Amino acid sequence: MGEAQAGPIKVLVIDDSNTIRRSAELFLRQAGFEVILAEDGFDALAKISDHQPRVIFVDIMMPRLDGYQTCALIKQNPQLKSTPVIMLSSKDGVFDRARGRLAGSDRYLTKPFTKEGLIQAVQETVNPSPPST
Template sequence: MGIFEFIRRLFGGSSDTLPASAQEPAPFLEQAIEERRHKPRINAREGTRVLVIDDSKTIVTVLRKFLRSAGYEVYEALDAEAGLLLMHEHKPELVFLDIVLPGMNGFAALRAIRRDPELRETPVIMMSGNEQAMEQFFGTRIGADDFMKKPFSRHEAFFRIERLLDDNFIPRRAHPLAQAGAEISAAAVATTAAV
């Protein structure tokens, strides 16, 4: 049994249990990215601190070029341990985190981020060259805010950032559980009022 089959069984068996973000059909995503290409880009405010954690110098260089062209301040780490140290030192407002890293992998790094009171509210976009929905699902279960498949385009990178911006153009965590809880509470209130 492979790791993905183990994880699939561990979390309930079928892809029907995947959260919507992990089930996003590729055509929808491609359409959204294509639509975004024809709209003015909405960037995070200038000077936003972004940390890129990836062992591929090519990916780090590409993201650095994209992000700096938009006025972001970019920090780089080639492994998770160095990335966690940089997070404590520079307090990035957004992290791009690869899954497959030397030493500590991206999932373990994400768990460490979510358990650390100083870092837990930092939005994290996981990256992988693997198309497996289970990676997205597992990342979502332990606190990833989005998932970006490699290779990616400039448009996709900024599309992912734009989805996390608040009204002040600051990247914020996506809290699907909090939103779901609010919807359940509203439905409970409506049901009680109807009785």
């Protein structure tokens, strides 16, 4: 029916802010997820093939390779295109959300995020609930 995954769900968090990475890691580990951290898009692309995360959080504003470019590269890879990507941004504008969708993101989460918001985003992305009747 679906892919049976042994062990905890792997989540990759890509953000140039050490504080954001560590906060996300703490929240997600407390909820039982395995967390992989990357400080920019290039670092993330190197780690994705090794760790094969089920969900990827990508900060939009990063040096060298921004979140939009990182998301687009992930989605262009045939082995990764079905991996959900959730954009992280302190901006909550319509333009930013639309640009994230164009890059291929599946969701958008505004910073600062809460523990509940972060965990809910992973759970809803990995196990989408059917529409209620």
